[in-house]
Amino acid sequence: MDPVTRRADPAPSVLSYRLNRLWLRRGIRLAVLRGLPLAAALAAGLVWASDPDRRAAMTQSAQTVAEAIRGRPEFAVTQLRVEGADGSLRTAIAQVADLRFPVSRFDLDLPALVARLEALDPVHSAEAMLRTGGVLLVRVAERRAVVAHLEAGTVTARDATGHRVATLDDVAKAGALPLIAGPGAQDAVGQALALTRAAAPLEDDLVGLVRVGKRRWDLVLSDDRRILLPEAAPVQALDRALAMHAAKDVLSRDVAVLDMRLRGRPVLRLSARALDELHRLRAGGPETQIAETTR
Amino acid sequence: MSRLFQAQRAMRRKRQAALARGVVAILDVGTFNTTCLVLRFEQNTPTGEGVGQMAGQSNVRVIGAATTQARGMRLGEVDTMPEVERAIRTVVQAAQKMAGLRVDHVIASFSGGRPESIALQGEASLRDGPCDVHDVAHVLASIDTPDLGEGREAMHAQPVNFGIDHRTQLRDPRGQTGEALSADLHLLSVDAHAIENLLTCLHRCDLECAGLASAPYAAATAVLVEDEKELGAACIDMGAGTTGVTIFARRHMIYSSTVRMGGDHVTADISQGLRVPHDVAERIKCRFGGVHATGQDDRERIALEAETGDWHHDRRSVTRTELIGIVRPRLEEVLEAARIRLDEAGFDHLPGQRIVLTGGASHIPGLDGLATRILGNQVRLGRPMRVQGLPEMAKGPSFAACVGLCMHAAAPQDEFWDFDAVGPRDAGRPVKRALRWFAENW
Incomplete structure (x- = not known):
């Protein structure tokens, strides 16, 4: 006889059938296979991090590792090389950079360094970059002084945009730089330069330019003679004055002020001595020719 | 007919839900096998030269299939409910595991419940203009549900024929003009408790029934070819518990019935006649069964070994002729009963006389020869058509009903064609009439 064995029922029980069908639901399977491990890992992390000592220890160890990496010689910057500057600017740059070598390249804040360098008066633009061999290269474009600005007893060299380049000891140090003066003169350096260029025929007589009322220029010549220029189109007014001079030799006469402010009506102001002479001549006879304005 | 409409529409809604989800299960609860196929709907109808019109089976793919020995079924009906569950x-x-996804909607078929065909007629006048969907719905609604008998339920109800005035046999009356529209309806009624028991089983397995079909009908849709369906043919689905007889004509089922005998009865006869256990009898039937005895069969002895302890009983043997002598009378009886059903249905008057044998019992060698003598000359053995992804083991005639259900799911030919049942439409009529008056007289 065969031993009486009870064969297992191949049919799944109701519970296993229901569980099987539940497992075949996409949402359930996703939740169990993805969501559950994620939640468990998250919970474990939160439990671990809820202890402040452990958090501090982890921060400490992370800092140690960061320090170790930061201090490696491969990342050390050992020298500063400056291009495009010399003399006093070079020392000023070194002073502003304020670096004690060797320094890790992770500690360098190059944008801040560039900002500090560009805050220097003689520096027009600067760029800083790290080169191989631990070199911090700073490339600088210097401002070029084009005018000397007299104000309140000091002489300031300024570039074409009116920005201060350096403070000079006295006017003699300015050399060939054109002189400008008056309040607000630094805001119209470009115009001053154009006027200086236009005034080239008067080069020997030219003393400088004075800004009047922060709006217009006076051209000051030797013997304190002045050409008053209008606010609008001063260069053309100066050209007209020079043409007048070329035609009638106006400025060589005894004239204190040539007023070109009104376009259609140039005015000559005689010096006191000339005025006396004029009065005297007028008293003398009508045939006497007098200096007169020309059209 | 409104209750029938309601039930069918509820199932149609579930079927649409299953179609929207793209996955539906086929469940054939038979007497010998229980089979489940998981179908996925996909649009990949092949086109090109030589590819004819398909019955919609190209739109589904079987992605899961499982079959197991049936339990708790007798004569195609639920006998022991927990076992069936x-x-x-x-x-x-198993099918879900193979498919890798969960199925909620199931289209089920069963062969029991003593299906009975009833032919119904209805007529309605075409009141305004050519026939439209509303008129069809109207004529279908005008058909009264006959007295199906105590505990009977309509399972399939399909309009098989339309007529307008004296013209009959219209396939689709829509758009045609006439005075009166008549419709012939074929109604298949089955035992309500049989359906109820099966639905309870499905419900207790957490499945929703998206459709219910009679297994002989499903098998016939899978096995009959187009011209057979058109000209008229009978499909004899020889299952284990029942033998279904279905007649198709003009592409519609016009008759269906079952003989409550099948392969299981053959096995029971062998078991009784040879005094062997049921499973041994089943094995002997499948291995040695036949219907024509020859001289060779007299010499072929079949050992009937057993372990009862009785030496003489354990060492018996029979000749194959004796086995055939047991098998053949039962099969003849089944086929003759089927012949009676066909005669009742008036199968002789159809233009086509083709009879197709399918089902698990049609595997017995020589059956077509025997059937020819009883049923007529034009007998063939039918195999179901192909469905993509169907495993090799499910391609035989035993699975004709499953394949038919696949077709049922793929080409959802509704029980009422594609005509929606609409209620009385008198509410909107005056407005419509006024609009028409404007259209005609303006």
């Missing part, structure tokens, strides 16, 4: 759970779980 276990069998359903087994196949559904």
Whole structure:
């Protein structure tokens, strides 16, 4: 006889059938296979991090590792090389950079360094970059002084945009730089330069330019003679004055002020001595020719 | 007919839900096998030269299939409900595992419940203009539900024929003009409790029934070819518990019935006649069964070994002729009963006389020869058509009903064609009439 064995029922029980069908639901399977491990890992992390000592220890160890990496010689910057500057600017740059070598390249804040360098008066633009061999290269474009600005007893060299380049000891140090003066003169350096260029025929007589009322220029010549220029189109007014001079030799006469402010009506102001002479001549006879304005 | 409409529409809604989800299960609860197929709907109808019109089977792919020995079924009906549930759970779980996804909607078929065909007629006048969907719905609604008898329920109800005035046999009356529209309806009624028991089983397996079909009808849709369906043919689905007889004509089922005998009865006869256990009898039937005895069969002895302890009983043997002598009378009886059903249905008057044998019992060698003598000359053995992804083991005639259900799911030919049942439409009529008056007289 065969031993009486009870064969297992191949049919799944109701519970296993229901569980099987539940497992075949996409949402359930996703939740169990993805969501559950994620939640468990998250919970474990939160439990671990809820202890402040452990958090501090982890921060400490992370800092140690960061320090170790930061201090490696491969990342050390050992020298500063400056291009495009010399003399006093070079020392000023070194002073502003304020670096004690060797320094890790992770500690360098190059944008801040560039900002500090560009805050220097003689520096027009600067760029800083790290080169191989631990070199911090700073490339600088210097401002070029084009005018000397007299104000309140000091002489300031300024570039074409009116920005201060350096403070000079006295006017003699300015050399060939054109002189400008008056309040607000630094805001119209470009115009001053154009006027200086236009005034080239008067080069020997030219003393400088004075800004009047922060709006217009006076051209000051030797013997304190002045050409008053209008606010609008001063260069053309100066050209007209020079043409007048070329035609009638106006400025060589005894004239204190040539007023070109009104376009259609140039005015000559005689010096006191000339005025006396004029009065005297007028008293003398009508045939006497007098200096007169020309059209 | 409104109750029938309601039930069918509820099932149609579930079927649409299953179609929207793209996955539906086929469950054939048979007497010998319980089979579950998981179908996925996909649009990949092949086109090109030589590819004819398909019955919609190209739109589905079988992605899961499982079959198991049936339990708790007798004569195509639920006999022991927990056992049937276990069998359903087994196949559904196995098919789900193969498919890798969960199925909620199931289209089921069963062969029991003593299906009976009833032909019904209805007539309605075409009141305004050519026939439209509303008129069809109206004529279908005008058909009264006959007295189906105590505990009977309509399972399939399909309009098979339309007529307008004296013209009949219209396939689709829409758009045609006439005075009166008549419709012939074929109604298949089955035992309500049989349906109820099966639905309870499905419900207790957490499955929703998205459709219910009579297994002989499903098998006939899978096995009959187009011209057979058109000209008229009978499909004899020889299952284990029942033998279904279905007649198709003009592409519609016009008659269906079952003979409550099948392969299981043959096995029971062998078991009784040879005094062997049921499973041994089943094995002997499948291995040695036949219907024509020859001289060779007299010499072929079949050992009937057993372990009862009785030496003489354990060492018996029979000749194959004796086995055939047991098998053949039962099969003849089945086929003759089928012949009677065909005669009742008036199969002789159809233009086509083709009879197709299918089902698990049609595997017995020589059956077509025997059937020819009883049923007529034009007998063939039918195999179901191909469905993509169907495993090799499910391609035989035993699975004709499953394949038919696949077709049922793929080409959802509704029980009422595609005509929606609409209620009385008198509410909107005056407005419509006024609009028409404007259209005609303006």
